[in-house]
């Protein structure tokens with residue numbers, strides 16, 4: 241392995257017991273300080289390898305760890321020998337680490353939340369995945385399943401253990417099956433990628449977790465850099481396969497320093513606690529916790545169009561596009577007690593125009609995702625002007641599926657001029673990605689609330705807009721096409737966009753009349769731009785109140801109503817509005833009382 245991953249060596253000239261030289265920056269570090277920081281260099285932040293035992297100590301609450309031991313496995317199935325017989329290598333590794341193989345498992349708690357942790361030890365034969373390691377990971381998954389506790393895997397491995405031949409290879413499939421069982425059971429899985437994670441571990445359980453967090457600088461990939469360089473005959477770019485590279489390419493959710501991992505895990509575990517059986521009534525399981533919480537005031541939502549002022553179309557368009565309005569990141573900052581941003585489509589890209597993650601609002605676990613604009617040109621550029629790529633929609637689907645898996649409501653915030661029009665977007669399947677959003681969102685069994693917070697532009701907006709309830713901020717708009725685009729096509733000149741805006745009925749009042757939205761969330765005097773904090777908190781209360789209304793329905797009934805809502809769009813008769821007003825009767829009564 242390269243110098244970066246080797247154990248920091250005692251520096252010559254300094255007392256070996258007291259001082260270390262950081263292998264990255266060569267700074268002399270007081271050994272005790274280095275150990276207190278769990279192997280992170282205080283000068284340059286480099287993360288040195290951590291033994292599995294130290295890792296369990298660093299992650300779990302003090303005194304909470306109970307070691308779990310995997311079943312006995314075959315030791316040398318092939319009677320393998322290279323330069324040395326395999327049993328000799330095993331004995332040496334066992335003597336050096338004091339452990340039977342490369343994975344240690346413990347049940348315990350993180351900030352009081354029950355969890356099962358399996359940690360790999362690179363010091364044990366390069367953390368290679370043999371039968372015993374595969375068995376330990378599978379056992380850890382089964383223990384998590386039996387306890388209905390989330391599973392955390394800390395990976396560090398060169399790949400499959402060659403000395404155990406095809407049986408080592410099969411551990412990839414064994415562990416993948418164990419992860420799939422946790423998916424079926426709705427149990428959260430998290431991987432912490434430590435340097436390095438390659439080959440069979442990267443291509444099985446490491447990347448199958450719901451959330452993949454990397455330590456800074458940690459490298460992960462299928463093929464190692466040397467193999468790739470030899471095969472393609474090219475030098476690899478700096479930083480190839482590092483955590484930061486993986487994040488940029490949408491392959492991992494986040495990069496968090498070792499010192500922050502416990503806090504990150506605590507947020508994730510708190511949000512996924514006590515997942516209910518989806519098929520049971522919503523009142524079971526986690527919703528007991530919701531019931532314990534103080535009931536918020538009824539959602540501040542206007543459901544009668546007559547109570548809304550009639551406004552001119554150009555005024556509506558200008559207000560909806562005002563860059564001072566709170567963005568999705570602003571709402572997240574105002575709303576969330578705790579939050580972990582989750583990034584990437586896990587297929588090669590992370591789209592900055594859609595952001596989202598998992599956390600809690602007023603004590604309630606939610607997955608929130610939405611289009612991200614910006615207040616300045618620089619922020620808009622960074623967010624691709626909120627015009628999402630297929631990777632953005634695939635990220636949205638990934639987060640929606642996570643919400644579904646762990647039984648947490650989904651909230652989407654819509655604010656986009658439209659999906660990104662471009663060559664790459666088309667090559668990567670923009671149309672299919674949007675269509676897939678629509679399909680996945682129709683089938684979610686968890687409560688879904690969508691809010692048009694600014695500009696609801698066309699299919700790129702609707703992709704996040706299939707929900708049990710769709711709300712719109714009073715100054716937002718929602719339209720099949722931009723007024724400029726409509727004018728250019730039908731009036732043959734963009735000058736006529738005010739006329740197009742009027743004709744399209746894209747304002748909140750018109751949309752409520754059409755039943756395209758179920759409620760309008762009032763904005764402060766002067767619009768959300770005048771008082772972003774107040775506007776955002778009103779929106780939050782509207783969302784929480786709406787989620788409470790939805791929580792009393794069982795999932796099957798919720799889904800039936802969601803589909804009926806979609807089916808009713810444009811039909812004449814009592815459900816002509818698309819809003820099934822009958823189901824609001826009790827709420828309207830409450831409101832007028």
Ligand SMILES: [Zn+2]
Pocket residue numbers: 262263264265266267281282283284285286
């Ligand atoms: Zn250093």
